[in-house]
Amino acid sequence: xxxxxxxxxxxxxxxxxxxxxxxxxxxxxxxxxxxxxxxxxxxxxxxxxxxxxxxxxxxxxxxxxxxxxxxxxxxxxxxxxxxxxxxxxxxxxxxxxxxxxxxxxxxxxxxxxxxxxxxxxxxxxxxxxxxxxxxxxxxxxxxxxxxxxxxxxxxxxxxxxxxxxxxxxxxxxxxxxxxxxxxxxxxxxxxxxxxxxxxxxxxxxxxxxxxxxxxxxxxxxxxxxxxxxxxxxxxxxxxxxxxxxxxx
Amino acid sequence: xxxxxxxxxxxxxxxxxxxxxxxxxxxxxxxxxxxxxxxxxxxxxxxxxxxxxxxxxxxxxxxxxxxxxxxxxxxxxxxxxxxxxxxxxxxxxxxxxxxxxxxxxxxxxxxxxxxxxxxxxxxxxxxxxxxxxxxxxxxxxxxxxxxxxxxxxxxxxxxxxxxxxxxxxxxxxxxxxxxxxxxxxxxxxxxxxxxxxxxxxxxxxxxx
Ligand SMILES: [Fe+2]
Numbered sequence: 001x002x003x004x005x006x007x008x009x010x011x012x013x014x015x016x017x018x019x020x021x022x023x024x025x026x027x028x029x030x031x032x033x034x035x036x037x038x039x040x041x042x043x044x045x046x047x048x049x050x051x052x053x054x055x056x057x058x059x060x061x062x063x064x065x066x067x068x069x070x071x072x073x074x075x076x077x078x079x080x081x082x083x084x085x086x087x088x089x090x091x092x093x094x095x096x097x098x099x100x101x102x103x104x105x106x107x108x109x110x111x112x113x114x115x116x117x118x119x120x121x122x123x124x125x126x127x128x129x130x131x132x133x134x135x136x137x138x139x140x141x142x143x144x145x146x147x148x149x150x151x152x153x154x155x156x157x158x159x160x161x162x163x164x165x166x167x168x169x170x171x172x173x174x175x176x177x178x179x180x181x182x183x184x185x186x187x188x189x190x191x192x193x194x195x196x197x198x199x200x201x202x203x204x205x206x207x208x209x210x211x212x213x214x215x216x217x218x219x220x221x222x223x224x225x226x227x228x229x230x231x232x233x234x235x236x237x238x239x240x241x242x243x244x245x246x247x248x
Numbered sequence: 249x250x251x252x253x254x255x256x257x258x259x260x261x262x263x264x265x266x267x268x269x270x271x272x273x274x275x276x277x278x279x280x281x282x283x284x285x286x287x288x289x290x291x292x293x294x295x296x297x298x299x300x301x302x303x304x305x306x307x308x309x310x311x312x313x314x315x316x317x318x319x320x321x322x323x324x325x326x327x328x329x330x331x332x333x334x335x336x337x338x339x340x341x342x343x344x345x346x347x348x349x350x351x352x353x354x355x356x357x358x359x360x361x362x363x364x365x366x367x368x369x370x371x372x373x374x375x376x377x378x379x380x381x382x383x384x385x386x387x388x389x390x391x392x393x394x395x396x397x398x399x400x401x402x403x404x405x406x407x408x409x410x411x412x413x414x415x416x417x418x419x420x421x422x423x424x425x426x427x428x429x430x431x432x433x434x435x436x437x438x439x440x441x442x443x444x445x446x447x448x449x450x451x452x453x454x455x456x
Contacts, residue, residue, distance in 0.1 A: 043454050134271075168268070
């Protein structure tokens with residue numbers, strides 16, 4: 001698709017966010033949202049410089065093992081669990097790659113336990129697993145990391161609520177209003193369709209876009225399976241910001 | 249049938265959950281893993297501008313402290329320029345000021361705190377100046393999609409009164425929810441900005 005070069009694109013406004021594909025704030029079956037959801041309508045804001053700009057990150061800020069969760073907290077061996085690669089591209093709504101953007105991820109260990117002060121689930125901490133990592137997309141918007149497959153875990157929503165296996169993702173893009181946090185699920189998990197958090201998303205097609213398929217072609221034979229997870233951020237309009245450079 | 253439009257759909261948001269700290273601020277989760285940690289200090293020794301502290305708390309609809317929220321800020325420098333190509337800045341500023349930071353509300357006190365500088369007024373749409381402000385983004389367990397808001401400064405009365413965004417808020421009484429109060433504590437200049445997710449004092453959130 002022809003279009004302005006990336007550097008020009010970072011000067012233009014964003015396409016309005018389609019709120020129908022996102023969960024609304026108030027979703028009573030996910031109980032914590034009840035007291036934490038704004039009741040007033042969001043105030044629609046045409047983009048200014050404050051919205052179309054956003055932070056940038058450099059390779060010098062990341063360590064060599066930051067995208068390898070099998071190794072980045074290993075103390076005396078590998079973590080327990082299924083070895084997997086998660087990979088994909090960060091794109092925008094125009095289908096263009098989002099290059100050099102920070103992608104961060106965190107997850108429970110193979111037993112469904114988080115390395116976190118506030119997690120009291122009885123499944124054990126894995127001494128060799130931290131559960132977080134980060135990377136920058138390359139010039140084609142591509143990213144990958146290596147980890148172990150997280151386990152499902154119980155949580156206090158209903159008495160018997162369980163989260164499907166999932167990995168949390170945080171992505172930046174090139175403008176602060178592209179900022180997105182989401183969760184990746186695994187193909188074939190029977191817990192997905194009964195999860196109150198998944199079900200905050202009203203559109204079943206949108207839910208499917210959070211489910212990573214097994215990607216045998218990207219696996220490492222006799223070593224590591226792979227799942228593919230593409231992420232789409234808001235796109236920019238194809239015209240320059242107010243048809244001129246700001247301040248000119 | 250007409251031709252399909254070939255746009256992609258944005259990935260749907262999901263809550264950051266109770267363990268967001270692991271991924272974004274692991275030291276608050278209770279462990280050390282990265283050599284470089286992104287944090288709440290936006291200023292270095294060479295940063296130009298008036299040093300300020302931005303601090304506050306986040307409340308839910310019952311008035312209870314939200315002690316597991318994560319906040320990020322994004323702001324211009326004292327000249328009203330963002331560290332971004334759209335502000336004419338192709339490379340990182342020489343004084344190391346990126347203009348971005350993140351932190352969590354404290355698990356005990358519920359207080360968040362950023363050490364930064366006061367931004368300048370920023371050129372808005374149609375060349376109309378916007379009062380100095382800091383953009384905030386808030387996620388937490390129970391928040392299904394990140395909340396965007398802005399912090400303005402209590403001592404910029406005139407600029408705030410003329411700010412094109414504050415003036416979009418129909419109910420004047422709600423404009424006050426975006427004004428951070430200036431005070432002094434020792435030799436620190438503090439701006440206090442509490443966020444109310446819901447209730448009588450609900451903060452104005454944007455759909456930018
Ligand atoms: Fe989780």
